[in-house]
Amino acid sequence: ETVMTQSPATLSVSPGERATLSCRASQSVSSNLAWYQQKPGQAPRLLIYGASTRATGIPARFSGSGSGTEFTLIISSLQSEDFAVYYCQQYNNWPPRFGGGTKVEIK
């Protein structure tokens, strides 16, 4: 199984600042990597798939990059509604696996 490791576990950022989240796979997942946002008490929401393609309705301040084993999600200028937990998920190898999440909190 492909293990997904996210870092940092918690990221403290001021509104308007840039946030950089990392996700590492234990083996190559090509570009088959998705990112989700989850707010307290809510279901996850798809942000990015194919490592870098924004899902429908996702603002341009969210961008994804990477391939193989190293991936990055950047939120260019944090808005109040962006404070949440972010999960990466690989779907290249069976079974689909999620990372442990990065909590983005207000500094």
Add this chain to the structure above:
Amino acid sequence: QVQLVESGGGLVKPGGSLRLSCAASGFTFSDYYMSWIRQAPGKGLEWVSYISSSGSTIYYADSVKGRFTISRDNAKNSLYLQMNSLRAEDTAVYYCARDTSNWYFDYWGQGTLVTVSS
């Protein structure tokens, strides 16, 4: 708009059973693969089970294989998860999610909480 609404969660004793349902609307349910994904309290996400659009192909996570059964009724636009021999570690919010057919998930329900405790 796409809606997925889970129901059937609750408190059950270890060794007990529960059946979850997911009612789908706003899309052609019979065209899509579906999955169940769970999240233990304060923890991350764990994929549980998958069913193809016709129901002919089914997969399970090792942690639930032999205890859980996924099914669907395309005429009723509904997805199900029969959970037997429940354990404390099955305690979680269970989400149904629409699979894009590429094994990532573009719509999720609001979840239903299953608590396994004596």
